[in-house]
Amino acid sequence: MGNGRRPLVAGNWKMHGSRAENTALLEALLARLNRVSAEVLVCAPFVYVSEIATRLAGTQMAVGAQSLCAEPVGAFTGEVSAAMLQDIGCKYVLVGHSERRSLFHEDNGLVARKFVAAQSKGLVPVLCVGESLAERQSEQTFAVIREQLDAVLAAAGIAPFAQAVVAYEPVWAIGTGLTATPEQAQEVHAFIRGHLAKQDATVAAGVRILYGGSVKGSNAGELFAMADVDGGLVGGASLKADEFLQICAVAHS
Numbered sequence: 001m002g003n004g005r006r007p008l009v010a011g012n013w014k015m016h017g018s019r020a021e022n023t024a025l026l027e028a029l030l031a032r033l034n035r036v037s038a039e040v041l042v043c044a045p046f047v048y049v050s051e052i053a054t055r056l057a058g059t060q061m062a063v064g065a066q067s068l069c070a071e072p073v074g075a076f077t078g079e080v081s082a083a084m085l086q087d088i089g090c091k092y093v094l095v096g097h098s099e100r101r102s103l104f105h106e107d108n109g110l111v112a113r114k115f116v117a118a119q120s121k122g123l124v125p126v127l128c129v130g131e132s133l134a135e136r137q138s139e140q141t142f143a144v145i146r147e148q149l150d151a152v153l154a155a156a157g158i159a160p161f162a163q164a165v166v167a168y169e170p171v172w173a174i175g176t177g178l179t180a181t182p183e184q185a186q187e188v189h190a191f192i193r194g195h196l197a198k199q200d201a202t203v204a205a206g207v208r209i210l211y212g213g214s215v216k217g218s219n220a221g222e223l224f225a226m227a228d229v230d231g232g233l234v235g236g237a238s239l240k241a242d243e244f245l246q247i248c249a250v251a252h253s
């Protein structure tokens, strides 16, 4: 960091929490966030987003959703549209999280359409990319990430990246306790920024690229110190107020 990009720390609660637990966690965070210079975001399950948006209005925290429907409106039982999220005060939405890709069969084309849907309603998409362990071991990391980015670039162009966030989450590091080393993260973050820069250097220089995958209080500082790491997308550790605050506190420009 240290480049004019305001750091962002995003919690991904996944399918965890209850009204009571969310309230306790948010109040604990809000009580101590005034010492944090980073922008802070929590991505909650759909059913809680509205209530959290109301609570967080006027605070330094924002709320995001964890997915959305690629279609704008219609007969899509069980789905939630970008317009609905925008309507309830949601600011951000994760797009293409590896669990959506692997467990819910979201391919690069669908992820790209979701990115476009989010962006068309003024939501900030947090585009998640990353390679599996097998892909890393067979030295396909850059090829996989290039394909993930190119699908979105083909659908959306480069301009919307001025209002988007990218999250590099190596699949092998998510929820496993294995974290990319700061050097491994930096190498991929620089690749992502460089790839976007081929389309527009100014947009690429401004886009925030988060690292995700077993970020904890104990490793966030060294990861966030890397030049192209602009904060984190935090799963498990975002459910514990102390741990999450520790991570937020080390994210400064």
Ligand code: PGA
Pocket (backbone or CB within 6 Å): 012, 169, 173, 174, 175, 176, 177, 212, 213, 214, 215, 233, 234, 235, 236, 237
């Ligand atoms: P983790 O999850 O921090 O628990 O590894 C990160 C994520 O899935 O976004």
